[in-house]
Amino acid sequence: MAIEMGRPGVDGLGDVVRVLREWQYGGAPVQVHPGDVGWFWRFGAERTAAATRTWSRAGKVLAVGLLDGADLLRLAVAPEALRDEELAQRVAACVSAPERGVLPGGKVYVEAPVEALIQDVLFKDGWEVGDPWTILRRDLGAPVPDPGVRVEVTGPERAHEWAAVLRASFDGSTFTEERWHAMAAGVPYADARCLVVRDERGEAVAAVAVWSAGEGRMGLIEPMGVHPAHRGHGYGRAVTVAAARALQEMGSSSVVVCTPSSNAGAVAAYRSAGFERLAERRDLYRDAG
Incomplete structure (x- = not known):
């Protein structure tokens, strides 16, 4: 089954939050958390929905993206799909083409889990490494x-x-x-x-x-x-x-x-x-x- 990108809408945000909760088990990679969506919600439900993207296969969500501003997409990936080649290629294609409505033209950023294959794919496609962030636990x-x-x-x-x-x-x-x-x-x-x-x-x-x-x-x-x-x-x-x-x-x-x-x-x-x-x-x- 092909991987499809979607926009959940306000009514679908609860399902997105539920999926993100499931991905926060012990030993899972540090990535977009339900709290990141919650903090973004300060702008209201409609704007939060407009900033959210999902990538799914056969109805199962494998990745969630949160547009934290116009030029930064923050990604979370299902732990079992971190090295999924098809998913990585599909997300890379979506974020690299402004006409797909994920990121605009000009200078844009993607934040993804360190372990995710999407990092490797984007780097091979000519994306460059930005400033470091420290993760603490x-x-x-x-x-x-x-x-x-x-x-x-x-x-x-x-x-x-x-x-x-x-x-x-x-x-x-x-x-x-x-x-x-x-x-x-x-x-x-x-x-x-x-x-x-x-x-x-x-x-x-x-x-x-x-x-x-x-x-x-x-x-x-x-x-x-x-x-x-x-x-x-x-x-x-x-x-x-x-x-x-x-x-x-x-x-x-x-x-x-x-x-x-x-x-x-x-x-x-x-x-x-x-x-x-x-x-x-x-x-x-x-x-x-």
């Missing part, structure tokens, strides 16, 4: 210590506060309270929590969202930020430990996070919170001019 089989700070779960009544901390944490961020509510209305948020850390005066100083994929599966941190006025006091480590602890309570077997390798401060914060640095991942890109 913490096993949750052992107890996670108390983070030593005041941690609260953010609900709708405090969404404005969580949004303000996160917005301040990233240059150019446009995150708002309205986007928090859109994110919280999404299918993946049923397995998520937003946490805020407060200092000794009760001021919100750090924020994080954690996403579970179900009991015994890998959880995700996305995003995590510390207000710039409160950096250098260990809040990055504290909020990361709080995130791991929350995911453990939710039944996750491990937690992963990805950050640009150039962001030494973030890498150090995750390492100090007990995360192990795994292999780097590099996007592939082509520039059609």
Whole structure:
């Protein structure tokens, strides 16, 4: 059977999230997580559906793509299909031809699991290696210590506060309270929590969202930020430990996070919170001019 590319639509997003959950078992490659879809849902269900692609054979989804902006496609591949030649060739053909409606012309990027054959196919087709990202993981089989700070779960009544901390944490961020509510209305948020850390005066100083994929599966941190006025006091480590602890309570077997390798401060914060640095991942890109 031929492999077909599809667009799930709003009604099909629940099935996409379910498939991504199934791919997050222990030892599976680190790739697009239900939480990545959940974080994108801050733009609303219709925009999330418009950004989602699937590749299927005989009705079974083998790969999911999320357009994280106009020029970046992030891919997840079914573990049993990571080295599937037909799938790799089909995805490569779709992402390399602007007329197929996946990626436009000009400079574009593809993020795929390190183990996926699609990486090899694109590289042989002339795609180039981009900047490195560091993948970090913490096993949750052992107890996670108390983070030593005041941690609260953010609900709708405090969404404005969580949004303000996160917005301040990233240059150019446009995150708002309205986007928090859109994110919280999404299918993946049923397995998520937003946490805020407060200092000794009760001021919100750090924020994080954690996403579970179900009991015994890998959880995700996305995003995590510390207000710039409160950096250098260990809040990055504290909020990361709080995130791991929350995911453990939710039944996750491990937690992963990805950050640009150039962001030494973030890498150090995750390492100090007990995360192990795994292999780097590099996007592939082509520039059609």
